[in-house]
Amino acid sequence: MFEAIAFYLFAFLTIAMFFITVTTSQALYALTALAAGMIFISAFFFILGADFLGAVQIIVYTGAVMALYAFGMMFFDTTRDVKEKKGNKYIIVGLSTLAAILVVVIVAVPMVSQNVVALYPAIDGVGNTQEVGLVLFTKYLVPFEVAAIMLLVAMIAGIVLAGKKMDLSITLMNDAAIEEEKNKKVLS
Amino acid sequence: MLAPINISMGSLNVMTLAPMLIPIVGALLILVIDVIKGGLHKSLYVGLSLLFLAMDFFSLLDASNLFAQNGTILGMFDVMLIDGLALLAQFVIVLASMLFIPLALTHKRFHEFSYPEFFALFLFMIAGFQFMVATDNLILIFVGLETSSLALYTLIAMHNRDKSFEAAVKYFTMGALAAGFFSFGAMIFYALTGSIEINKIALVLASNGYTDIGYVLVGTAFMLAAFAFKLSLIPFHTWAPDVYEGSSAPMAGYMSIVPKIAAFVVAMRFFEFLVHSGIVWLDIVLYAFVIVTMTVANMWALVQTDVKRMLAYSSISHAGFVMAAILIGTTQANSALFLYWILFSFTNLGSFSMLWISRQKSIPDHQMSDHSFDKFSGMIKTAPVPAMIMGLFMLSLAGIPPFALFWGKIYLISAAVTSGYTILALIMALNSAIAGYYYLKLIVYMFMKEPVMGNNGQMYVANATLALKTIIGIAAVGTIFAFVAINPLLEFITDFVYNSGY
Amino acid sequence: MEIGLTHYLVLSTILFAIGLVGVMRRKNLLLLFFATEILLNAVNVAFAAISHYYGDMTGQMFAFFVIAIAASEVAVGLGLLIVWYKRHGSIDLDALATMKG
Amino acid sequence: METYLYIALFAPLVGSLFSALFTATPKKLFTGIVGSLLIFTSLVSSTILLMYILKGGEPVHVTMMTWMATGDLYIPFGFVVDQISVTMMMVVTLVSTVVHIYSIGYMDHDKGFNRFFAWLSAFVFSMMILVMSDNYAGLFIGWEGVGLCSWGLIGFWYHKESATWAASEAFIMNRIADLGMLIGLFLVYWNTGTLQYDGAFAAFHTLDISTLTWIGIFLFIGAMGKSAQFPLHTWLADAMEGPTPVSALIHAATMVTAGVYLVIRSHELYSLIPHVGLFIASLGAFVALFAASMALVNRDMKRIIAYSTLSQLGYMFVAAGLGAYWVALFHLMAHAFFKAALFLGAGNVMHAMDDELDPFKMGGLRKKMKWTWIMMGLASLALSGIFPFAGFFSKDAILEAAFVGNHTALHVMEHHYIIYAVLLFTAGLTAFYSFRLVALIFHGEERFKLFGFHPHEAAKIMLLAIAPLVILAIIAGAFQTTFFEMVQEALNAVEYHVHSQIVVWIMTIGTQVFAISMIIFAYVKYNNSRVSVPDGTSRLENSFIYKLLFNQYYIPHFYAEYIVKPYREISEIFWTKVDLKIVDATVDGIAGIIYGTGEKTRQMQSGNLSTMLTWMVAGLVGLLSLAVVFGLTARYSDEILLFLSALGV
Amino acid sequence: MLDHILSLLIFFPALAAVVGFMIQKESMRAYGISVATIEFALSLWLWYVFDGNVSGMQFMENIPLVQSFGINYTLGVDGISLFIIILSAFFTLLGIGSLTDTPNVKYMIITLLFLQMTMVGVFAALDAIVFYIFWELSLIPMLYIIGAWGGPLRIYASVKFFLYTFTGSLVMLVGMLFMAYFYYQATGVWSFALLDWYRLILPQSYQLWLFAAFFIGFAIKVPMFPFHTWLPYAHGQAPTIGSVILAAILLKMGTYAFVRFSLPLFPDASAYFMIPIAILAVIMVIYTAMVAYAQKDIKQVIAYSSISHMGIIILGTFALNVEGISGSIFLMLGHGVVAGALFMLVGVIYDRRHTKMMSEFGGLAQVMPRYATIFGIMMMASVGMPLTINFVGEFLSLLGFYQQSHIITILAGVGIIVGAIYMLGAYKKTFFGEVTNEKNKNLPDINKKELFGLIPLVIVAIWLGVYPKPVLGPINKSVESIVQLMHNKSTTELAKKRIPNLVKPKVIIIKKTIIEEVH
Numbered sequence A: 001m002f003e004a005i006a007f008y009l010f011a012f013l014t015i016a017m018f019f020i021t022v023t024t025s026q027a028l029y030a031l032t033a034l035a036a037g038m039i040f041i042s043a044f045f046f047i048l049g050a051d052f053l054g055a056v057q058i059i060v061y062t063g064a065v066m067a068l069y070a071f072g073m074m075f076f077d078t079t080r081d082v083k084e085k086k087g088n089k090y091i092i093v094g095l096s097t098l099a100a101i102l103v104v105v106i107v108a109v110p111m112v113s114q115n116v117v118a119l120y121p122a123i124d125g126v127g128n129t130q131e132v133g134l135v136l137f138t139k140y141l142v143p144f145e146v147a148a149i150m151l152l153v154a155m156i157a158g159i160v161l162a163g164k165k166m167d168l169s170i171t172l173m174n175d176a177a178i179e180e181e182k183n184k185k186v187l188s
Numbered sequence B: 001m002l003a004p005i006n007i008s009m010g011s012l013n014v015m016t017l018a019p020m021l022i023p024i025v026g027a028l029l030i031l032v033i034d035v036i037k038g039g040l041h042k043s044l045y046v047g048l049s050l051l052f053l054a055m056d057f058f059s060l061l062d063a064s065n066l067f068a069q070n071g072t073i074l075g076m077f078d079v080m081l082i083d084g085l086a087l088l089a090q091f092v093i094v095l096a097s098m099l100f101i102p103l104a105l106t107h108k109r110f111h112e113f114s115y116p117e118f119f120a121l122f123l124f125m126i127a128g129f130q131f132m133v134a135t136d137n138l139i140l141i142f143v144g145l146e147t148s149s150l151a152l153y154t155l156i157a158m159h160n161r162d163k164s165f166e167a168a169v170k171y172f173t174m175g176a177l178a179a180g181f182f183s184f185g186a187m188i189f190y191a192l193t194g195s196i197e198i199n200k201i202a203l204v205l206a207s208n209g210y211t212d213i214g215y216v217l218v219g220t221a222f223m224l225a226a227f228a229f230k231l232s233l234i235p236f237h238t239w240a241p242d243v244y245e246g247s248s249a250p251m252a253g254y255m256s257i258v259p260k261i262a263a264f265v266v267a268m269r270f271f272e273f274l275v276h277s278g279i280v281w282l283d284i285v286l287y288a289f290v291i292v293t294m295t296v297a298n299m300w301a302l303v304q305t306d307v308k309r310m311l312a313y314s315s316i317s318h319a320g321f322v323m324a325a326i327l328i329g330t331t332q333a334n335s336a337l338f339l340y341w342i343l344f345s346f347t348n349l350g351s352f353s354m355l356w357i358s359r360q361k362s363i364p365d366h367q368m369s370d371h372s373f374d375k376f377s378g379m380i381k382t383a384p385v386p387a388m389i390m391g392l393f394m395l396s397l398a399g400i401p402p403f404a405l406f407w408g409k410i411y412l413i414s415a416a417v418t419s420g421y422t423i424l425a426l427i428m429a430l431n432s433a434i435a436g437y438y439y440l441k442l443i444v445y446m447f448m449k450e451p452v453m454g455n456n457g458q459m460y461v462a463n464a465t466l467a468l469k470t471i472i473g474i475a476a477v478g479t480i481f482a483f484v485a486i487n488p489l490l491e492f493i494t495d496f497v498y499n500s501g502y
Numbered sequence C: 001m002e003i004g005l006t007h008y009l010v011l012s013t014i015l016f017a018i019g020l021v022g023v024m025r026r027k028n029l030l031l032l033f034f035a036t037e038i039l040l041n042a043v044n045v046a047f048a049a050i051s052h053y054y055g056d057m058t059g060q061m062f063a064f065f066v067i068a069i070a071a072s073e074v075a076v077g078l079g080l081l082i083v084w085y086k087r088h089g090s091i092d093l094d095a096l097a098t099m100k101g
Numbered sequence D: 001m002e003t004y005l006y007i008a009l010f011a012p013l014v015g016s017l018f019s020a021l022f023t024a025t026p027k028k029l030f031t032g033i034v035g036s037l038l039i040f041t042s043l044v045s046s047t048i049l050l051m052y053i054l055k056g057g058e059p060v061h062v063t064m065m066t067w068m069a070t071g072d073l074y075i076p077f078g079f080v081v082d083q084i085s086v087t088m089m090m091v092v093t094l095v096s097t098v099v100h101i102y103s104i105g106y107m108d109h110d111k112g113f114n115r116f117f118a119w120l121s122a123f124v125f126s127m128m129i130l131v132m133s134d135n136y137a138g139l140f141i142g143w144e145g146v147g148l149c150s151w152g153l154i155g156f157w158y159h160k161e162s163a164t165w166a167a168s169e170a171f172i173m174n175r176i177a178d179l180g181m182l183i184g185l186f187l188v189y190w191n192t193g194t195l196q197y198d199g200a201f202a203a204f205h206t207l208d209i210s211t212l213t214w215i216g217i218f219l220f221i222g223a224m225g226k227s228a229q230f231p232l233h234t235w236l237a238d239a240m241e242g243p244t245p246v247s248a249l250i251h252a253a254t255m256v257t258a259g260v261y262l263v264i265r266s267h268e269l270y271s272l273i274p275h276v277g278l279f280i281a282s283l284g285a286f287v288a289l290f291a292a293s294m295a296l297v298n299r300d301m302k303r304i305i306a307y308s309t310l311s312q313l314g315y316m317f318v319a320a321g322l323g324a325y326w327v328a329l330f331h332l333m334a335h336a337f338f339k340a341a342l343f344l345g346a347g348n349v350m351h352a353m354d355d356e357l358d359p360f361k362m363g364g365l366r367k368k369m370k371w372t373w374i375m376m377g378l379a380s381l382a383l384s385g386i387f388p389f390a391g392f393f394s395k396d397a398i399l400e401a402a403f404v405g406n407h408t409a410l411h412v413m414e415h416h417y418i419i420y421a422v423l424l425f426t427a428g429l430t431a432f433y434s435f436r437l438v439a440l441i442f443h444g445e446e447r448f449k450l451f452g453f454h455p456h457e458a459a460k461i462m463l464l465a466i467a468p469l470v471i472l473a474i475i476a477g478a479f480q481t482t483f484f485e486m487v488q489e490a491l492n493a494v495e496y497h498v499h500s501q502i503v504v505w506i507m508t509i510g511t512q513v514f515a516i517s518m519i520i521f522a523y524v525k526y527n528n529s530r531v532s533v534p535d536g537t538s539r540l541e542n543s544f545i546y547k548l549l550f551n552q553y554y555i556p557h558f559y560a561e562y563i564v565k566p567y568r569e570i571s572e573i574f575w576t577k578v579d580l581k582i583v584d585a586t587v588d589g590i591a592g593i594i595y596g597t598g599e600k601t602r603q604m605q606s607g608n609l610s611t612m613l614t615w616m617v618a619g620l621v622g623l624l625s626l627a628v629v630f631g632l633t634a635r636y637s638d639e640i641l642l643f644l645s646a647l648g649v
Numbered sequence E: 001m002l003d004h005i006l007s008l009l010i011f012f013p014a015l016a017a018v019v020g021f022m023i024q025k026e027s028m029r030a031y032g033i034s035v036a037t038i039e040f041a042l043s044l045w046l047w048y049v050f051d052g053n054v055s056g057m058q059f060m061e062n063i064p065l066v067q068s069f070g071i072n073y074t075l076g077v078d079g080i081s082l083f084i085i086i087l088s089a090f091f092t093l094l095g096i097g098s099l100t101d102t103p104n105v106k107y108m109i110i111t112l113l114f115l116q117m118t119m120v121g122v123f124a125a126l127d128a129i130v131f132y133i134f135w136e137l138s139l140i141p142m143l144y145i146i147g148a149w150g151g152p153l154r155i156y157a158s159v160k161f162f163l164y165t166f167t168g169s170l171v172m173l174v175g176m177l178f179m180a181y182f183y184y185q186a187t188g189v190w191s192f193a194l195l196d197w198y199r200l201i202l203p204q205s206y207q208l209w210l211f212a213a214f215f216i217g218f219a220i221k222v223p224m225f226p227f228h229t230w231l232p233y234a235h236g237q238a239p240t241i242g243s244v245i246l247a248a249i250l251l252k253m254g255t256y257a258f259v260r261f262s263l264p265l266f267p268d269a270s271a272y273f274m275i276p277i278a279i280l281a282v283i284m285v286i287y288t289a290m291v292a293y294a295q296k297d298i299k300q301v302i303a304y305s306s307i308s309h310m311g312i313i314i315l316g317t318f319a320l321n322v323e324g325i326s327g328s329i330f331l332m333l334g335h336g337v338v339a340g341a342l343f344m345l346v347g348v349i350y351d352r353r354h355t356k357m358m359s360e361f362g363g364l365a366q367v368m369p370r371y372a373t374i375f376g377i378m379m380m381a382s383v384g385m386p387l388t389i390n391f392v393g394e395f396l397s398l399l400g401f402y403q404q405s406h407i408i409t410i411l412a413g414v415g416i417i418v419g420a421i422y423m424l425g426a427y428k429k430t431f432f433g434e435v436t437n438e439k440n441k442n443l444p445d446i447n448k449k450e451l452f453g454l455i456p457l458v459i460v461a462i463w464l465g466v467y468p469k470p471v472l473g474p475i476n477k478s479v480e481s482i483v484q485l486m487h488n489k490s491t492t493e494l495a496k497k498r499i500p501n502l503v504k505p506k507v508i509i510i511k512k513t514i515i516e517e518v519h
Helices: A002-023 A027-047 A051-076 A089-107 A128-136 A141-162 A175-183 B014-036 B042-070 B084-104 B116-133 B138-157 B162-193 B198-207 B213-231 B239-246 B249-276 B280-302 B307-328 B331-357 B384-398 B404-418 B422-448 B466-480 B482-499 C005-025 C029-054 C058-088 D002-020 D029-054 D083-106 D113-132 D136-154 D161-192 D197-204 D209-226 D234-241 D244-253 D255-265 D274-297 D301-321 D325-352 D370-384 D390-404 D417-442 D447-451 D460-488 D501-526 D544-550 D552-604 D609-635 D637-647 E002-020 E025-049 E079-097 E105-124 E128-137 E139-149 E154-187 E194-198 E204-221 E230-237 E240-265 E267-293 E298-317 E322-353 E369-382 E389-402 E406-431 E448-466 E469-489 E493-498 E507-518
Strands: B073-075 B080-082 D060-070 D073-081 E058-066 E071-077
Touching: A002 A027, A002 C005, A002 C029, A027 A051, A027 C029, A051 A128, A051 C029, A051 C058, A089 C005, A089 D609, A128 C058, A141 B014, A141 B116, A141 B138, A141 C058, B014 B042, B014 B073, B014 B080, B014 B116, B042 B073, B042 B080, B042 B084, B042 B116, B042 B482, B080 B084, B084 B116, B084 B249, B084 B331, B084 B466, B084 B482, B116 B138, B116 B249, B138 B162, B138 B249, B138 C058, B162 B198, B162 B213, B162 B239, B162 C005, B162 C029, B162 C058, B162 D609, B198 B249, B213 B249, B213 B280, B213 D609, B239 B249, B239 B307, B249 B280, B249 B307, B249 B331, B280 B307, B280 B422, B280 D552, B280 D609, B307 B331, B307 B404, B307 B422, B331 B384, B331 B404, B331 B466, B331 B482, B384 B404, B384 B422, B384 B466, B404 B422, B404 B466, B404 B482, B404 E154, B422 E139, B422 E154, B466 B482, B482 E058, C005 C029, C005 D609, C029 C058, D002 D029, D002 D060, D002 D073, D002 D083, D002 D113, D029 D083, D029 D113, D029 D460, D060 D136, D060 E322, D060 E389, D060 E469, D073 D083, D073 D113, D073 D136, D083 D113, D083 D244, D083 D255, D083 D325, D083 D460, D113 D136, D113 D244, D113 D255, D136 D161, D136 D209, D136 D234, D136 D244, D136 D255, D161 D197, D161 D209, D161 D234, D161 E389, D161 E406, D209 D255, D209 D274, D234 D244, D234 D301, D234 D552, D244 D255, D244 D301, D244 D325, D255 D301, D255 D325, D274 D301, D274 D417, D274 D544, D274 D552, D301 D325, D301 D390, D301 D417, D325 D370, D325 D390, D325 D460, D370 D390, D370 D417, D370 D460, D370 D501, D390 D417, D390 D460, D390 D501, D417 D501, D544 D552, D552 E154, D552 E267, D609 D637, E002 E025, E002 E058, E002 E071, E002 E079, E002 E105, E025 E079, E025 E105, E071 E079, E071 E105, E071 E128, E079 E105, E079 E240, E079 E322, E079 E448, E079 E469, E105 E128, E105 E139, E105 E240, E128 E139, E128 E154, E128 E194, E128 E240, E139 E154, E139 E240, E154 E194, E154 E204, E154 E230, E194 E240, E204 E240, E204 E267, E230 E240, E230 E298, E240 E267, E240 E298, E240 E322, E240 E469, E267 E298, E267 E406, E267 E469, E267 E493, E298 E322, E298 E389, E298 E406, E322 E369, E322 E389, E322 E448, E322 E469, E369 E389, E369 E406, E369 E448, E389 E406, E389 E448
Parallel strands: none
Antiparallel strands: B073 B080, D060 D073, E058 E071
């Protein structure tokens, strides 16, 4: 019973928050609603016993991602009202409703097949974090490492793109201009 | 409490990681070199990248020897999967990359190549692709895909002009949406089967006889959407022309080959068992994808005014053409896919390289865009050899025998014929005719029109250096003399594909 | 009332649909990125639920990697936005239409 | 004898090629002389062959080489000199020699002197092939060859629009008939397996009547074209645009008789199908009358003679059609002599009158051109069939044949009184128009003075050249018996015996009286001072009949209006409407649709990111909808089937 | 050397073309002539060593190309292809020799040499894919020739030419792939070798579809009505040399392919489609002749006349008997010589006046008598005058088809009438009459360079008209074997009836028995 109440409560809250995120014309509201929605989602994780995931969700999203976005918003000066797409709103709403309904139609039908075997069963009496660690560093070691590389790539990308390196475009400059800049030691 | 886990290194088959690790190491090395001493010339990085790719290539050779002897190799807790498809795809990826990277050594200077990060990201991207094809675990596929995509977005943006940013943003945004599709699709299949490994999914689905067909279809729909984005199938293709136009020519050529072969391999792994499970819906949908993509992309290519954009649409059309192999799903078709793509990579990289060596920094008034058709008018009079090479690539793309792509085409059409897809075969053939028109358009401009006043032909080779010329030479030779290589190539590919069970 | 897997799947779907709405209607690139985050989060809910009901850790792993991917995307996406913003002083995507046809 | 055969055949070719070498150079007298000499050589050889045959020698048959051989088909260049061909060879070479020599004088001042002899000799060569070939294919070579030369010679003065037009008309009309002939050849081949005369003739006896009828009809269509039978006759009159020697040789003596020759040559065929023969005879009789009627009022000297040729060809066909092949051949020969003489005489007149053709503008020329007058008079008498000239013997035989009627092969005796009557009437008309012409030209007032002409007698060489023809026209009748004996065997010839001797006398004398009275009538009407150049005002000229005849029954008009013009218009429509607007437009249309679709739908690529994302979502939704439809169908397939079966599907 | 003479014939010009890039511009013509002469001499030598009494393939070469897919580089000639190969060498030589003041003559000659490679390749290929390769490759040089040296509409014309034929041949390619697949099904081995395919007997329903697929490819090339509209444009815009080669050789590829592929591979379908195709052929003959008559441009007249003549060739081919097929092959040669010569002749006045409108001319016979003579000879050859080359072919073609259908042959025979109409009409407009146009008064007569190209053609046109045996003999041998093969392979009643069995006794005897029965 408690579970049901919690589910519906958080479901309502998440949907509401995300709805605000995509509909509000105030960027700040959107950001705040998104952050709130993320936290509510972590609540589901806790309900579902995925404690580690819940923690990661809060740390990564609200801690890192939202901070980045907030930083970005300051940079972009998005406090003013956001213009929205005119005209074909019906297409958008129609398409998404249709998509939702279609999926729900099928998803709401209970799955018939019951022979799902857990490949990596949760072990009784072991904390979620430990379980995660166990699977993550055996089976998913390679993906984990690749994810690390992915983050490295993202970091380099972020630095390259947002840093000074992109301020002058060698692509657009002719040879003389490049030489000039080179002498100023701006370019490598 | 958890019992300690004992894992023997031998059972891990760490060697399966070697082909991916090599470029990663290379990338890290480049980063380190840059940290130690900045401002080094790009040729150093080109050289290093080439060397690492060569090593990668040799490790692949090694792996393929193993495969030829022992069959499919699993490694790293069965996450890594080195089978024929993985090897073939990696060969294509690495070879195309080796052909691509010397194109950085242009005569004029361009932004991206001036920074070592470019080469590091490039190598990371290759590793990402390699991971993507060398596994049947959806997580690793996803992570590999994102690694390479994120790197690719950056590489595109690093060309550093408005259009390239626009391209990168578009690609990025749509990629994020596609990532959502992918994860949703994976979720459905996970919900259905409790597994995220393709072969296990296939096993479970087969064992319960596809009872939850609705779920399967929804999951397939999402997966299809995700791959259709990557493979630029209509209507998920909209990024392709803009991104090709926005990025530098060699990057566009590269994008038309490498990400797609990776996606094709994954699609092959994912859809093949579904195709064979007799889901009529999938047949219909794939059929529609193939025909619409081929035909409509061709129609759009007809009306382009810029060569690069035309080539972008033509690449879409080629992807649709090759998608037929997934639909047909026989060994012959799958072999044809690889054959086609290998031949396509030579030709397409060649043609994009030809655009690259004629790239100007400032566009004269009469020219509407970077590579508008009129730029090439009368090229035969002012720069005969480049014109002929360009013409050669166009003919090959159009499927004129005996140039490279013709062989891929007939083998693929033959696969359609063999499997009873008569109408498909005809449509594929007729599409080549439509395609003939726009390839011909460039030839018409180059060979049959008068050159623009004051054009001495220097423009067409302004960017050329020995390295670029070599690459173009290799591509041209590969295009012309493809018929010599078809037989060994075909035997090799068929062997690999067949032994991987596809 | 028992909350089953289906409830979570439906919730996930609804959230996903909200994300799709956002993706389609947002003109501001930053807010558009928000919508893509919603998409991924929606999936994560479902993964965690399936993982829970099947007693299988794989779902959580997937969700974990999805979070990682989302984070990386933010980094690259913001990087791109910054470059664009530096040039154009706007992150309205209507400005991103120089190439067409 | 083979040597003589080859000499007779190839001497003209050599002459032609020799002259052809100088076509682009100014006039060289020696081309004419060499050409004439070579033709004369041919004549001599032919004469030797004739003597040989007359002496009862076996026909000379040679096969020079293979022409076409494929499958079962074998066509050699084979030549045969037998009674029939040697007669034709004699006619051809003799008239040719005369015309060649005459032409040296006639074409004296012409720029195209050398070219003329090249064409003329080429014609003789073609004609020789035609008559000497031992198979239908060879005959066809000559057949087309003479057509070609006729084209070249009618259009000899190519700067004249009328001449070139007439040349094309002649060629095309002949082509129409040639198609019939070609089909005839195909029929012969596929039914007999050969095109050789002897083989085919032997096989004809095994064929059924309907096949033979078709063969006979198609071959005769060929003959109709060459011999200008109705309705393909219009070209002959127009062909008079050519130089007069050409008219004499080709359009009077030789080429036009090729059709008759074909029927005679195929007598083994036609004797098997008398009903076709009867048709040929009827057509011949019709043409005889028809052409003669047009000659009555015409005001063009050459055309009058041309119509008379046409008329005489009709006579020949009557004979040939009724199975009197030897008579036809004999008349052919006789006609060649007097008609050529007549034409050459007309040539003299034209020479004298600066190419004036209207006899009404002449008159009284007998003083200036005595010899020409005599010769033309004699030839006209021969043409009119007055005893004892050649025409009497040959024409009389035809009349008798028509009267008696005979088909040797089937031993059927039929009397064709209608044909006889028509021919008899025509004989009278012939006499009238012949002497109308003579009277208008040579007698009466010297009207030419009004038009400022200064006529003079023709050159000696021309007169001398005509002389042999005139002599032959006079005496040829004497050879009737010899001729009959020669061809008797080859043509299954029989003499025609009217049972009652009295009837014979009545017929002969009656005919003579009729002809002579017509001559006198002609003189009465035209040998007086009242004759003047018609100006279209007289009552006669405005009568319906006169107009009808003068306009050649409006047939050329009909052809121009209802065949030539529609053909041109339809061609135009085919090109501008069908080819460009339908066939080509369809092709371009398909390309246009593809291109247009691309042009229209490219707006999908608006470049706007929102739209692009929407497209992706739309794609997904599309896939999902399909999936749902399909999924539901699959899930509830049992129920749906039940439902459908309940509906009775 | 004899073992590889065909490869030599194919690749010698290509090699020479590549070398040609190094040759200096002024020397290029001499170089081109020498190469073409060598090639022509080689082809004549091929004729010399060719054994006319053998009906099968000679000088076969076989190198595996894609073994696992059954593609082999197989070459060979028989009586059918031998002479077309010689003709193509001949025309290349004449074409290069008579090139007048062409701009960029170097590229023109190089292109021509490449074109020659493809032409010889098409006729020598005995493997479907190799055939296809050369077939498609031949489009490219022609595209370039039309597109680069053509008239004002040259780009439209060349692209139309290319795309049209390309589309058709792609359908044909699908047909080939099906054929290979059926062979694979029957034998378990992939093969594209024609001689292997000859042994395959297909059910009629398959044959019909495959025939249709091949037909589209060939019919567009021929070009048959209603696929012909590219041709007038191509000819109208092409430079003289392009038209010459196009008419003389390239069009023959289509008809040759009918004989080489359609007939022996699908005898039942050939018999089945005989009448519809013959009707198309009749339409080609009459309709295009009428269209030709309506033309104002003398080159268009000849272009349409080509279509008309191709109609007769098609008719002969589908007579399905020895006479018809031999005739059609001979007519291919004949039409090649004659149409080639006529296009060259048109080129002569075009060079002088830069117009091809007949209204601009008139009376040329006075100004240019030699030219008028040669034109006249060729015109007469074109209308099928006996003792010229065309007559032999037309006669045999029509003769052959007469066995199959009387009415259609008669209709097709109308071609000799309408052919004469437009030809004489054009000749009259151009050469006869007074010289009305001031510009024509002082036109120089034909010069030596032009005579170099034309005189040999005149000689050939007459020589083969008078004495076709040296050519007709070998053709006949090979055709007989094809007809016999078709008869043996055919399965349906209809085909057995329409395709004669050469071993059986002659027709005449059957006729006799009928007569005897009647009596």
